Amino acid sequence: MLALSVTGKQRFAYGFWRYREGDLDAATEMLSLVRKSGIDHLDTADIYGGPGGFGGSERLLGAIRARAPELFKGAVIATKAGIEPGSPYNSAAAYLSAACDASLSRLKVERIDLFYIHRPDFLTHPAELAETLDGLVSSGKVDAVGVSNFTTAQVAALAHHMKAPIAAHQLEFSAAHVAPLYDGTLDQATEHGIAIAAWSPLAGGRLGDDGAPEFAKVRETLRQIGKRNGVSPTAVALAFVQRHPALVTPILGTTTPDRLRDCLAADALSLSRADWYAIVEACLGQKMP
């Protein structure tokens, strides 16, 4: 069974996109903090690892496992395939099967807990993709499958052909990116019991003090709500993502221990309707009708 960590209200995943293969000490220290804080869902992808570093993040996780296997006890590892440098997308059967084997080897595991298709490949028929994914599940190489950055129609077409359920959809959702409220992906998730993993829940840092000018209004709204509730704007931004009634798990991307503590403060915050909608309005730049 999947997959995404839900322990009471503690509901985060931790992502390794921003690490390079050589960041062994820093990544080990952060993983230790992450696990101590109760996060057991770890997110990576074969493409992560920096420019020219294909596989680097998975190799890093494999190296941490070799050095500190206890950090992986009870952890759920999610990885992704389907972005092929130069293609740019490939979900053909032979490509994905080889990609899955390579991920298993780099991660030093016998089974991947959650295997995502990173981006939709327009040139692979969903029936072919479904057969590949079902094959990976039935062979025991993969426990659960997910998709990332799919449209609702792409999810439906794949689900139509699959025997195994689509367990998770990983997509961009934050106080700076509310498109999933309107594009049907979150509604589809509630309809079919698909868990949502939200990437860049802090807009990749663009909600921070030196962030992008176009998010000034969102930033100010987060600041005011945070001030009233005695927490940081970061915690408010994450509580915003978690407040949606779909099962939404923000994937934290910070590489800074102090900021991780800041993020975790979101757990103690339950946003009021008025505050939640105020953030949506600040992002859209207009009042709700």
Ligand SMILES: NC(=O)c1ccc[n+]([C@@H]2O[C@H](COP(=O)([O-])OP(=O)(O)OC[C@H]3O[C@@H](n4cnc5c(N)ncnc54)[C@H](OP(=O)(O)O)[C@@H]3O)[C@@H](O)[C@H]2O)c1
């Ligand atoms: N499926 C996909 O297509 C996809 C795409 C992107 C990401 N992901 C996944 O989602 C995970 C999280 O994405 P993300 O790293 O973009 O998450 P994020 O939490 O939105 O952004 C983290 C980045 O923002 C910076 N940051 C956070 N708060 C800040 C502040 N107040 N001021 C300045 N900088 C701040 C962090 O810097 P510090 O490190 O210094 O704290 C870090 O560089 C990734 O690791 C990956 O696993 C998936």
